[in-house]
Amino acid sequence: MNKMLERAIAQAVRLPEDEQETLASLMLEEMESERAWDDSFAKSESKLAAMAKQAKERHAKGETTPLVFPADK
Numbered sequence: 749m750n751k752m753l754e755r756a757i758a759q760a761v762r763l764p765e766d767e768q769e770t771l772a773s774l775m776l777e778e779m780e781s782e783r784a785w786d787d788s789f790a791k792s793e794s795k796l797a798a799m800a801k802q803a804k805e806r807h808a809k810g811e812t813t814p815l816v817f818p819a820d821k
Contacts, residue, residue, distance in 0.1 A: 749757075760771055789796075806812055 760768060763771065803812070
């Protein structure tokens with residue numbers, strides 16, 4: 749366990765039990781969400797690579813236009 753996690757846990761154990769439950773739920777939800785994103789990206793890696801290749805090809809052919817953001821005007 750790294751130092752930052754140790755400090756966080758040391759503070760968390762001093763919280764009232766209901767706040768500890770809330771914090772634990774939030775942590776577990778966040779870890780599950782990160783795992784789901786990792787899985788999603790891993791499953792779509794080849795599709796993303798194909799889309800990137802297509803975008804580069806279209807750009808090389810001059811078939812793209814630059815994005816203009818309001819701050820750039």
